[in-house]
Amino acid sequence: MQQPNFDFNITHRSKKTKARLGRLRTPHGEIETPSFIFCATKGAVKGAHIKDVKESGTQIILSNTYHMMLQPGPDLVEKMGGLHKFMGWDGPMLTDSGGYQIFSLGHGSVASEIKGNRKSSYKPTLLKINEEGAKFKSYIDGKIHFLTPERSMEIQRKLGADLIVVLDECTPFHVEKEYTAKSMEMSHRWALRSLKEFERHDDGKQALYGIIQGGVYPDLRKVSTDFVNDNPFFGHAVGGSLGASKDQMYDVVGTTMAMLDPKRPVHLLGIGGIKDIFSGVTQGIDTFDCVHPTRIARHGGALVRPGQGDTNGREHLNLRNVRFKEDDSPIDESCPCQACTTISKAYLHHLLKAKEMIALQLLTLHNITFMNRLLSAIRDGIRNDDLESVKKKWCF
Amino acid sequence: MQQPNFDFNITHRSKKTKARLGRLRTPHGEIETPSFIFCATKGAVKGAHIKDVKESGTQIILSNTYHMMLQPGPDLVEKMGGLHKFMGWDGPMLTDSGGYQIFSLGHGSVASEIKGNRKSSYKPTLLKINEEGAKFKSYIDGKIHFLTPERSMEIQRKLGADLIVVLDECTPFHVEKEYTAKSMEMSHRWALRSLKEFERHDDGKQALYGIIQGGVYPDLRKVSTDFVNDNPFFGHAVGGSLGASKDQMYDVVGTTMAMLDPKRPVHLLGIGGIKDIFSGVTQGIDTFDCVHPTRIARHGGALVRPGQGDTNGREHLNLRNVRFKEDDSPIDESCPCQACTTISKAYLHHLLKAKEMIALQLLTLHNITFMNRLLSAIRDGIRNDDLESVKKKWCF
Numbered sequence: 196m197q198q199p200n201f202d203f204n205i206t207h208r209s210k211k212t213k214a215r216l217g218r219l220r221t222p223h224g225e226i227e228t229p230s231f232i233f234c235a236t237k238g239a240v241k242g243a244h245i246k247d248v249k250e251s252g253t254q255i256i257l258s259n260t261y262h263m264m265l266q267p268g269p270d271l272v273e274k275m276g277g278l279h280k281f282m283g284w285d286g287p288m289l290t291d292s293g294g295y296q297i298f299s300l301g302h303g304s305v306a307s308e309i310k311g312n313r314k315s316s317y318k319p320t321l322l323k324i325n326e327e328g329a330k331f332k333s334y335i336d337g338k339i340h341f342l343t344p345e346r347s348m349e350i351q352r353k354l355g356a357d358l359i360v361v362l363d364e365c366t367p368f369h370v371e372k373e374y375t376a377k378s379m380e381m382s383h384r385w386a387l388r389s390l391k392e393f394e395r396h397d398d399g400k401q402a403l404y405g406i407i408q409g410g411v412y413p414d415l416r417k418v419s420t421d422f423v424n425d426n427p428f429f430g431h432a433v434g435g436s437l438g439a440s441k442d443q444m445y446d447v448v449g450t451t452m453a454m455l456d457p458k459r460p461v462h463l464l465g466i467g468g469i470k471d472i473f474s475g476v477t478q479g480i481d482t483f484d485c486v487h488p489t490r491i492a493r494h495g496g497a498l499v500r501p502g503q504g505d506t507n508g509r510e511h512l513n514l515r516n517v518r519f520k521e522d523d524s525p526i527d528e529s530c531p532c533q534a535c536t537t538i539s540k541a542y543l544h545h546l547l548k549a550k551e552m553i554a555l556q557l558l559t560l561h562n563i564t565f566m567n568r569l570l571s572a573i574r575d576g577i578r579n580d581d582l583e584s585v586k587k588k589w590c591f
Numbered sequence: 592m593q594q595p596n597f598d599f600n601i602t603h604r605s606k607k608t609k610a611r612l613g614r615l616r617t618p619h620g621e622i623e624t625p626s627f628i629f630c631a632t633k634g635a636v637k638g639a640h641i642k643d644v645k646e647s648g649t650q651i652i653l654s655n656t657y658h659m660m661l662q663p664g665p666d667l668v669e670k671m672g673g674l675h676k677f678m679g680w681d682g683p684m685l686t687d688s689g690g691y692q693i694f695s696l697g698h699g700s701v702a703s704e705i706k707g708n709r710k711s712s713y714k715p716t717l718l719k720i721n722e723e724g725a726k727f728k729s730y731i732d733g734k735i736h737f738l739t740p741e742r743s744m745e746i747q748r749k750l751g752a753d754l755i756v757v758l759d760e761c762t763p764f765h766v767e768k769e770y771t772a773k774s775m776e777m778s779h780r781w782a783l784r785s786l787k788e789f790e791r792h793d794d795g796k797q798a799l800y801g802i803i804q805g806g807v808y809p810d811l812r813k814v815s816t817d818f819v820n821d822n823p824f825f826g827h828a829v830g831g832s833l834g835a836s837k838d839q840m841y842d843v844v845g846t847t848m849a850m851l852d853p854k855r856p857v858h859l860l861g862i863g864g865i866k867d868i869f870s871g872v873t874q875g876i877d878t879f880d881c882v883h884p885t886r887i888a889r890h891g892g893a894l895v896r897p898g899q900g901d902t903n904g905r906e907h908l909n910l911r912n913v914r915f916k917e918d919d920s921p922i923d924e925s926c927p928c929q930a931c932t933t934i935s936k937a938y939l940h941h942l943l944k945a946k947e948m949i950a951l952q953l954l955t956l957h958n959i960t961f962m963n964r965l966l967s968a969i970r971d972g973i974r975n976d977d978l979e980s981v982k983k984k985w986c987f
Binding site (some may be wrong): 538553 | 631637641677935938
């Protein structure tokens with residue numbers, strides 16, 4: 196589905212892996228891929244001014260339809276001129292369909308963290324799911340909402356992101372193959388309804404991504420990749436359960452990518468670990484998103500590369516740790532972010548102890564800058580056909 | 592007490608009032624007065640990156656000795672190269688003596704707000720006060736501390752601010768004249784001890800302010816102004832109780848200013864209302880400080896001028912109010928801050944409702960920018976001998 200305002204050009208292919216460089220053009224500008232998409236969950240990147248998000252090298256952000264439909268509502272955002280204008284971001288933007296949060300909240304899982312309210316214990320809010328759509332209760336005011344594929348398209352149209360996504364059912368990790376298969380089939384029917392509704396209003400301002408479901412089952416992934424390949428989606432998103440371990444995730448993504456139309460851009464939903472990104476890129480993934488970089492910042496975590504301190508097996512330093520109390524070096528000497536160019540780990544440690552919110556802001560900017568530098572280094576690695584040495588520098 | 596690294600030049604005097612323009616030079620640069628000093632209570636301006644504080648036009652900040660002595664402690668700050676380096680601020684800085692918080696906490700008054708923890712109810716923490724100094728309990732870990740004039744000088748030396756302040760007893764509002772007189776006399780003895788200790792270590796990197804006490808009693812204020820005039824302080828700070836009403840405050844400040852050495856810079860402690868600043872300036876005050884502009888930002892308040900919306904008799908808009916839900920105009924069209932140049936009141940209202948901390952950051956930057964623009968306009972007004980028309984534009 197080539198559109199005048201959108202295209203995706205693959206500008207370089209790795210000789211060794213399926214990694215590729217691309218340029219994804221939208222009405223709000225072009226992004227170089229592989230790229231990381233930062234989460235502006237409720238219409239704001241948590242802890243960072245949009246101006247700083249941009250100055251940190253960010254190409255593209257995403258906002259969550261689920262959160263925006265509940266607060267402040269799509270009609271208000273439309274009235275305010277759309278989400279770009281409302282939040283002061285003039286670059287490319289993606290919105291998801293609302294499905295992920297309805298079902299993750301509905302099944303009572305990762306919801307509280309996503310909503311930035313870790314201490315409360317939320318009750319499952321998904322009331323009913325059938326062929327028509329999903330009925331759920333607002334976590335804000337208890338009001339009942341009904342989300343259908345058509346309604347998701349309507350809301351996403353009112354929000355006005357460049358890249359939008361079909362509504363799907365996001366199944367939990369523990370379900371059986373039979374449920375996964377049935378759910379996938381319904382998600383395909385929802386995708387066709389999403390596509391139809393999208394095309395009915397298509398004015399060239401938005402482009403639609405289809406989602407590949409099928410859980411951890413290769414035969415189901417085959418059905419789902421065939422489905423998206425055969426329908427005129429602008430891009431594809433790898434969704435659904437990717438398994439219980441990193442190795443299983445790499446397998447599932449690899450299997451899926453091997454069967455996907457190689458001309459369309461591919462987004463990997465909700466994945467943002469450094470190692471995971473290297474794995475995804477070599478399998479041909481073009482864009483990633485995850486709350487991880489901004490979320491761990493709010494918990495005192497600074498993303499680092501090997502050689503920048505003991506991470507206790509993780510990919511970040513926990514600056515709340517007392518060992519940073521007198522550490523007068525920056526997180527990363529070579530990082531151009533506001534934290535690394537002006538202050539030390541000791542100061543960040545002090546701010547965290549003193550409960551000063553600017554600690555969280557500074558760490559957020561560091562982690563955004565880190566991810567943008569990481570993806571830039573990855574693009575250089577693909578360009579030079581030497582992703583392995585980039586991986587050695589960035590990956591634990 | 593002219594020092595090579597410090598001087599204060601009055602560059603213009605109003606023909607109509609005691610208002611004046613000055614240049615106050617410190618080892619970290621020069622400030623134009625009248626000027627507002629922003630509070631970096633715990634070594635950080637709450638809710639704003641130091642880079643943004645600077646870019647918002649800020650000339651000078653202050654940090655609180657009380658908070659820094661408890662966390663992270665003066666020895667650590669000294670080890671990290673002093674407070675300037677620790678927090679990444681290379682401009683002029685003032686520290687107070689620690690007295691205000693000891694006594695306000697001690698008497699169980701405005702403490703919780705200052706500590707950014709409004710909901711808790713703190714017990715008075717002042718354990719003993721005598722000629723030697725004040726014994727109090729840390730609100731962080733309950734540890735006992737003893738602050739003397741000499742110790743305050745030592746801590747402020749380790750913190751390394753340009754302008755430092757003698758230790759005084761800050762009496763509560765309700766005390767009798769007899770107590771006020773006795774307390775003032777002790778504060779004078781403490782000031783002499785502060786001065787002696789300061790001179791013992793004076794290496795030209797810091798300059799000392801004396802404090803005028805005497806409460807609301809003109810005869811006591813006379814004794815206290817004579818005291819500071821007669822001693823070699825670099826500058827003077829008007830402290831102590833200024834009364835129970837704005838009119839009484841203007842009276843007390845006026846009485847005090849009439850008797851003060853007109854050659855030294857004068858700071859008015861803890862005052863930051865717009866109307867109060869106009870009053871202070873016309874009485875010859877050169878610098879002001881107050882947590883108000885940054886504190887109300889964290890409560891959803893945006894400082895505004897007349898004509899920018901109904902403030903319900905205050906000097907700010909409360910953006911939590913539902914009337915801003917669909918207000919797509921910025922707080923102030925003419926304001927160059929990040930909030931006013933990129934987003935609307937409706938978006939700020941949404942962020943406040945959604946509990947996004949960047950709302951508080953954006954409002955903090957707006958209010959800092961506002962105060963710096965206000966003081967700049969005031970300086971223009973003094974320069975043009977037309978402060979009255981500036982007041983009409985900025986004052987409700």
